[in-house]
Amino acid sequence: xxxxxxxxxxxxxxxxxxxARISLNIKSVDYEFLQENLGSKSELLLKSNPVHKKIPVxxxxxxxxxxxxxxxxYIDEVWTSSESILPSDPYDRAIARFWAAYLDEKWFPSMSxxxxxxxxxxxKAAIKLVQEGLVLLEDAYTKCSKxxxxxxxxxxxxxxxxLGCFLGWLRxxxxxxxxxxxxxxxSPGLVKWAENFCAxxxxxxxxxxxxxxxxxxxxxxxxxxxxQKPA
Amino acid sequence: xxxxxVLLDFWVSMFGMRARIALAEKCVEYEYVEEDLRNKSPRxxQANPINKKIPVxxxxxxxxxxxxxxxxYIDEVWTNKPSLLPSDPYERAQARxxxxxxxxxxxxxxRKTTWSKGEEKEAGKKDxxxxxxxxxxxxxxxxxxxxxxxxxxxxxxxxxxSWFAAYEAEGNFSIEAECPxxxxxxxRCLERESVSKALADPKKVVDFVNTLKxxxxx
Numbered sequence: 001x002x003x004x005x006x007x008x009x010x011x012x013x014x015x016x017x018x019x020a021r022i023s024l025n026i027k028s029v030d031y032e033f034l035q036e037n038l039g040s041k042s043e044l045l046l047k048s049n050p051v052h053k054k055i056p057v058x059x060x061x062x063x064x065x066x067x068x069x070x071x072x073x074y075i076d077e078v079w080t081s082s083e084s085i086l087p088s089d090p091y092d093r094a095i096a097r098f099w100a101a102y103l104d105e106k107w108f109p110s111m112s113x114x115x116x117x118x119x120x121x122x123x124k125a126a127i128k129l130v131q132e133g134l135v136l137l138e139d140a141y142t143k144c145s146k147x148x149x150x151x152x153x154x155x156x157x158x159x160x161x162x163l164g165c166f167l168g169w170l171r172x173x174x175x176x177x178x179x180x181x182x183x184x185x186x187s188p189g190l191v192k193w194a195e196n197f198c199a200x201x202x203x204x205x206x207x208x209x210x211x212x213x214x215x216x217x218x219x220x221x222x223x224x225x226x227x228q229k230p231a
Numbered sequence: 232x233x234x235x236x237v238l239l240d241f242w243v244s245m246f247g248m249r250a251r252i253a254l255a256e257k258c259v260e261y262e263y264v265e266e267d268l269r270n271k272s273p274r275x276x277q278a279n280p281i282n283k284k285i286p287v288x289x290x291x292x293x294x295x296x297x298x299x300x301x302x303x304y305i306d307e308v309w310t311n312k313p314s315l316l317p318s319d320p321y322e323r324a325q326a327r328x329x330x331x332x333x334x335x336x337x338x339x340x341x342r343k344t345t346w347s348k349g350e351e352k353e354a355g356k357k358d359x360x361x362x363x364x365x366x367x368x369x370x371x372x373x374x375x376x377x378x379x380x381x382x383x384x385x386x387x388x389x390x391x392x393s394w395f396a397a398y399e400a401e402g403n404f405s406i407e408a409e410c411p412x413x414x415x416x417x418x419r420c421l422e423r424e425s426v427s428k429a430l431a432d433p434k435k436v437v438d439f440v441n442t443l444k445x446x447x448x449x
Contacts, residue, residue, distance in 0.1 A: 051332065051365065063321050070327045077320035090307040094295045101297055102281060136281065 006031040007059040009045050011038060013216055015108075015165035016068040017056040018206050022161050023072045025202035027079035069100055072161060086158045092144070093158075096151070099140050100162035107133040108166060111181075114173055115221065127179055131186070137163065138187040145189070149196050156200055164197040171210045172217050236261035237289040239275050241268055243439050245338070246298035247286040248390035248429045253302040255425035256381075257309035299330055302386055316383050326377060329369060330387035336362035337391050344402040345394075345440060356402040360409050367413040374419060385420055389430070392417040396433035397440045 006024065008031055010017030024031050036045055036055050048057045048064035058065040058074065065074050076085040087093050110129045117123040144151040144159060151159035174181050182190050198207055238254065238261055240247035254261055266275055266285050278287045278294035288295040288304065295304045306315040316323050340362055343355020366388065370376055376384035395406050395417075407414040420426045 060321075065321070065324045065328070067328055067331055070324050070331065073327065074320055074324040077323065090304055091290075091293055091295070093307065094300050094304045097300045097303070098295075098297055101300070 005061055007034055008032070009034050009036055009042070009048065009057040009059065010055045011036050012208055013168075013213060014055060015169060018165040018168075019068040019161050020056045020058055020071045020075070021206040022156075022165070022202050023075040023085055025206070026085060026156070027075060027082040029075070029079055069097075069104070069162065072158060076158075083155055084157075085152075085161070087152065095140075095144065096157065096159045096162075099137070099144075099151075099159050102136075103162050103166070107137070111166070111170065111173060114177060115217075123177065127177070127181075130173075130181055131183075134182060134187050134190065138190050141189045141193060145193075150193065156197060156202065160193075160197055164194070164203065167194055167198060168208045168210065168213050169217075172214045175210065175214055176217065235289070235291050237264060238262070239264050239266050239272075239278065239285050239287040239289070241266050241285050243393075243431050243436055244285060245390035245394060246284075248393065248431070249298040249386050250286045250288060250301045250305070251429035252386050252389070252425050253305040253315060255429060256315060256386075257305055257312045259305065259309055299334065299387060302383065306383075313380065314382075315386065317377055322377065326383040329366070329376060329384045332362075333366070333384070333387045333391070336365075337388065341391065341394055341398050344398050352402070356404065359398065359402075360404070360406075363406065363410045363413060367410045370412060370416055375416070381420065381423060385416075389417060389420045389426055392420075393430040393433050393436055397436045400437055401440065 006029055008017065008020050008024070010020065010033065012035065021031075021033070034042075034044070036042055041053060044059075045055065045057060046053055048059060049055075049066040052066060054066070056066075056068055056071060058071045060074075060078070065071050072085060087096055107130070110126065110133060113126040114123060114130065117126045140159075141151060145153065148154050150156045151163070156164070170181055173179070182194055184191055197203055236254070236259055238247070238250055240250065240263060242265060251263075264274075266272060268285070271283060275285065275287060276283055278289060279285075279296045282296060284296070286296075286298055286301060288301045290304075290308070295301050302315060316326055336358065340355050340359030343351055344359050347355055373379075375381050376388070399406055421430070
């Protein structure tokens with residue numbers, strides 16, 4: 001199958017896009033990465049995700065699949081000869097899906113609040129919320145990993161991908177606000193897990209360097225704070 | 232092996248209705264437990280400490296939370312009956328995408344239409360109608376969202392139909408006028424016993440909203 005059969009529409013800095021790329025790497029699927037310019041969305045993006053107009057989009061032949069966690073499950077179900085991404089037991093799958101939903105609906109939005117906080121009090125409150133979430137995730141890690149290296153066991157799986165994709169931005173947040181989020185004190189398991197995740201063969205080439213992401217975040221912040229031009 | 236299935240639920244919840252439909256489709260015997268959401272039971276708080284919400288499915292005392300996750304779990308465990316999700320990976324991806332769309336758009340639009348005032352209410356109503364139209368377009372001329380068979384997206388959306396009368400009363404509009412094909416689909420779904428038994432009576436939902444609003448205003 002030629003690599004032009006599989007395309008990922010995305011952006012190097014997006015954690016959601018990273019989920020798709022890590023999954024394809026786990027399955028050893030060659031793909032073409034089409035970098036979107038977020039200032040102006042491409043025709044291909046608007047055509048393949050007309051409902052949300054967002055990245056990532058996976059294009060497989062003539063099919064377009066949107067929503068990062070839907071994409072990861074699709075990849076897992078199509079390329080079945082390689083390692084499974086989702087657990088095989090239905091209860092473990094339900095737990096993995098639950099925590100992935102928690103990350104998207106609660107935890108990642110709470111991390112975004114740190115950058116948007118106005119004043120020290122708001123920032124402190126936002127940081128506390130993220131740290132409380134990480135305590136919950138540490139507990140989930142202990143239960144899911146059952147003594148192994150990853151949430152998925154010996155190899156990275158669905159929940160590793162769902163959380164691990166945020167590590168770049170997490171490190172940028174730690175650097176920008178001079179705070180420790182994943183900390184030995186209350187999440188020692190996650191400290192080790194994060195190292196192992198980033199070193200994984202499926203991850204290391206798509207995880208952005210913290211410094212590069214940090215510089216990019218400053219550009220984004222400047223844009224956010226600039227007076228809005230009328231559309 | 233004993234198969235103890237308990238559903239912690241609240242009669243008017245669209246999310247709870249999804250679980251009820253799925254259990255009925257698979258002919259699973261279960262104990263239905265009505266939770267008092269103003270006074271949540273220790274069992275609920277222990278089963279869902281993160282979100283403290285219903286529905287929660289307890290399968291041999293193991294909790295499963297989040298309605299769409301519950302429906303997928305039910306589908307994957309009780310395999311003796313037809314699957315609720317399609318077998319083709321692309322069709323499954325489409326089903327998951329549209330169920331996620333229902334979660335992102337319909338609940339919020341409906342909530343604002345019902346409980347908000349002024350600009351927020353109008354914005355909610357606009358979003359709700361627009362999103363229902365997108366779903367109606369996706370349904371097209373198919374009997375169900377997945378095609379010939381009743382399935383995942385139907386289960387995700389049809390419970391909201393029990394709230395349509397309440398949305399219409401609060402928003403002063405007609406969903407049938409805006410989305411006639413969708414209403415026809417609702418009626419088709421209601422022909423299934425799993426759906427008609429699971430859904431709350433729309434008149435009772437209207438009463439529920441009115442009673443709650445009176446309490447809030449007092």
